[in-house]
Amino acid sequence: MNYDAVTSYLVQIERFGSRPGLERIIKLLNFLGNPEKNLNVIHVAGTNGKGSVCSMLQSVLMNAGYQVGMYTSPHLERYNERLKINNQDISNDDFTDIGEKVIWAAKKCVENGTEHPTVFECLTAMAFLYFYEKKVDFVVLEVGLGGRHDATNVIKKPLVSVITAIGKDHQDVLGNDIESIAYEKGGIIKKNCATVLYFPNRLVYNVINEICQKENSPLFYNSNIKFKDVRHSLDKMFFSIETDLYTYDGLELSLLGEHQLYNAATVLTTVEILKKQGVVIPESSIRQGLKDCYWPGRIEIIKKEPLVILDGSHNEESAQALSQFLKDYLNNKKITLLIGILKDKPYKKIIDTILPFAKKVIITEPDSPRKLSASELAELVKAYPVEFIKCPDIKEAVELAEKLLSEEDVLVCTGSLYLIGKVKSYLSKRGR
Numbered sequence: 001m002n003y004d005a006v007t008s009y010l011v012q013i014e015r016f017g018s019r020p021g022l023e024r025i026i027k028l029l030n031f032l033g034n035p036e037k038n039l040n041v042i043h044v045a046g047t048n049g050k051g052s053v054c055s056m057l058q059s060v061l062m063n064a065g066y067q068v069g070m071y072t073s074p075h076l077e078r079y080n081e082r083l084k085i086n087n088q089d090i091s092n093d094d095f096t097d098i099g100e101k102v103i104w105a106a107k108k109c110v111e112n113g114t115e116h117p118t119v120f121e122c123l124t125a126m127a128f129l130y131f132y133e134k135k136v137d138f139v140v141l142e143v144g145l146g147g148r149h150d151a152t153n154v155i156k157k158p159l160v161s162v163i164t165a166i167g168k169d170h171q172d173v174l175g176n177d178i179e180s181i182a183y184e185k186g187g188i189i190k191k192n193c194a195t196v197l198y199f200p201n202r203l204v205y206n207v208i209n210e211i212c213q214k215e216n217s218p219l220f221y222n223s224n225i226k227f228k229d230v231r232h233s234l235d236k237m238f239f240s241i242e243t244d245l246y247t248y249d250g251l252e253l254s255l256l257g258e259h260q261l262y263n264a265a266t267v268l269t270t271v272e273i274l275k276k277q278g279v280v281i282p283e284s285s286i287r288q289g290l291k292d293c294y295w296p297g298r299i300e301i302i303k304k305e306p307l308v309i310l311d312g313s314h315n316e317e318s319a320q321a322l323s324q325f326l327k328d329y330l331n332n333k334k335i336t337l338l339i340g341i342l343k344d345k346p347y348k349k350i351i352d353t354i355l356p357f358a359k360k361v362i363i364t365e366p367d368s369p370r371k372l373s374a375s376e377l378a379e380l381v382k383a384y385p386v387e388f389i390k391c392p393d394i395k396e397a398v399e400l401a402e403k404l405l406s407e408e409d410v411l412v413c414t415g416s417l418y419l420i421g422k423v424k425s426y427l428s429k430r431g432r
Contacts (some may be wrong), residue, residue, distance in 0.1 A: 003092040004030050006099035007079060013106075016118045020117060022150035024109065024117045026057040026124050029154060030104035035132030036237055039069075041155045042270065046164025046198065048317050049263045049375065052255055053164050054119075056267040060289030061138055062086045063219040064281045069131035069139040071152075073120065076297050076421035077089060083127050084120045087294070098126045098133070099251045100300065102122060112401035120144050148187025160273050161188045161217070163261075164266060166204050167317035182207040189217050195268045197221035199254045199262050217380045220273060222243070222265050232256065234301055236291070241265060245272050248283075252291040258328065259321040297420045299325055306405040307333075310424055312417035314345050319353040326357045334409045338401050338423070340364040340394070341415040343372040351380060358412075360404065361388040366418035394422045 001009075009184050029036055042057060046049050053074050060071045068086055075081040082092040090098070102125045106117050117125070124144070131139050138159075143150045166182050166201065182204045189195050189208070195217045197208050205221070212219040228240040229250075239261060240249040246268055251263055267290075271281055299309045307330075313319045326335065335356035341347040355361065365371045374392040381388045391397040401411050413423045 001098045001103070003096045004006040004075050006103065008097050009103055010079060010119050010122065011430060013116065013122065014119045016116060018145060019115075021148065022149065022151070022154060024115055025029075025124060025154055026111045027109050027112070027114045027123045028102070028105050028117045028121060029128065031367050032101065032109045032125060032129055034153055036128040036130055037156075038138045039128065039137045039140045039155075040137065040195050041141050041158045042160055042162065042274075043141050043143070043155055044150065044162045044164065045147040045150075045159040045188045046162075047159060047166040047167040047181065047185070047315070048110070048321070049198065049259065049266070050142050052260060052263045052298060053162060053266055053270075054142050055293045055295040056255075056264060056290060057140045057270060058084070058087060059293035060271060060281065060286050061140075061266065063289040063292065064138040064285035065393070066143060069127070069134070069136040070142075071127035071131075072142040073123070073144050074417055076417065079123065082123055083130055084297070086133070090130060094130065094347065095126075098130045101129060107363065111384060122150045128170050137155045141187075145426070146184040148184050150187075153188055155190075157187075157190060158188070158193055159277060159279075160194045160196055160270055161190060162266065162270055163188070163208060163319065164198045164263065166198075166200075167315060167427050178203050179207050184210070186332070189215050190390070191215045192217065192274045192328050194218045196221065196273060197267060199223075199225060202207065202354055221357075223268055225265055229263055230261070232331055234304070234307070235328065239264075245269060248286075251287060254291060254293055254381040255295060256301075257321055257325040259299040259324070272279070297424065298419060302424070305407050306428075307410040308358070308414045309410065310420045311412065311414045312420045313354070314342065314416050316346050316353065317341070317350045319350045319414075322412075323357060324356075326412070330357075332399070334359050334406075336360045336362065336401055336404060338362045338364060338397055338411060339377070339415040340366040340419040341372045341373070341377060342366055342368060342370045342418070344370055347372055347377065347415075348380060351377075351384075354412075354414065355381065355384050355386060358386055361386055362401050362404075363388055363390050364394050364419065365392045366416040367394065367422045368416070368418040370419075379390065394419065395426055398423055398426055
């Protein structure tokens with residue numbers, strides 16, 4: 001097989017959709033020799049902030065001199081983005097080699113009476129095999145959906161389980177209330193393995209603490225965070241932090257938005273746990289790691305004159321984080337919003353949160369069969385005192401937005417990662 005054949009196969013099996021459960025991935029990995037059993041894993045679940053936390057952890061460990069694999073989802077432009085070593089996407093040649101082995105194993109599953117693995121299960125197996133063959137020191141492993149029944153949850157003894165901010169998303173699978181969702185995310189907590197929890201609310205804490213007690217998992221979280229000297233620009237954030245576990249003065253963070261301070265606190269707590277386990281992580285590596293980290297499509301500035309921002313906000317909490325950023329960084333700026341949302345997301349709450357900041361709205365459609373049509377979204381936008389234009393084609397929507405912007409204006413593209421990926425790809429091809 002060549003690269004195109006492997007990616008085409010993965011595209012074809014996307015029709016299987018998402019099917020929670022571990023039976024398929026377990027049998028798939030059995031045929032591959034169980035590479036996941038030989039990896040040092042930091043397992044990360046949560047509703048919001050998983051990718052940012054993974055990116056920071058990878059950057060810190062990489063700056064400490066380690067080979068670090070990172071597996072995240074979804075991708076913005078290519079499957080390769082999901083599998084990284086030291087922040088470099090897997091090459092086409094390695095993707096082809098690993099993919100061919102996993103496709104062989106998937107077909108063996110079917111021959112032996114098991115359902116064909118889903119595309120996420122195949123990519124997860126590819127990540128485990130790739131990181132095993134490359135002999136990485138650590139794997140930063142992001143959960144795809146939930147935790148308890150997610151394909152990544154075949155990991156039996158992680159170095160640490162990390163649970164980021166929990167909010168309401170994927171409620172059809174995870175439950176309608178925050179406690180049910182926290183319970184599913186808490187499925188990655190393992191017996192006698194440490195757990196780190198993002199700055200929690202009481203409902204989330206109660207659920208996670210109960211699971212930790214049952215599994216004899218030491219629970220660490222920052223209930224007493226003090227941020228000081230917080231400053232920000234459109235390039236970095238600057239802050240000092242004091243908690244019961246650690247104190248750092250004069251940190252720099254390349255990810256933008258107040259919510260990233262709490263993600264950074266979660267990372268710093270995780271680093272403390274790793275250090276207690278004997279992992280050598282100098283303070284200089286921590287500082288440089290936070291300064292260097294990069295996570296695309298999340299309040300990502302891709303152009304400055306005029307200012308163009310990509311943000312994959314697709315639930316209520318991430319929309320609130322974006323609105324806080326707009327308030328803190330771009331108050332009184334003329335903002336044009338390019339937005340497209342999936343119909344299974346809380347689109348009314350998303351636009352309620354973001355639209356008050358916009359002077360003009362361009363309504364488009366994400367590249368997904370689950371898209372909310374531009375016409376349906378327009379019907380909701382009509383209720384707001386804002387000028388709007390319907391433009392379902394993403395490329396045409398971007399071109400229209402650019403024509404409407406002056407050098408002092410701001411374009412914010414948001415609503416879905418499926419939208420952001422296409423916008424980013426289109427602008428990249430034009431050298432922006």
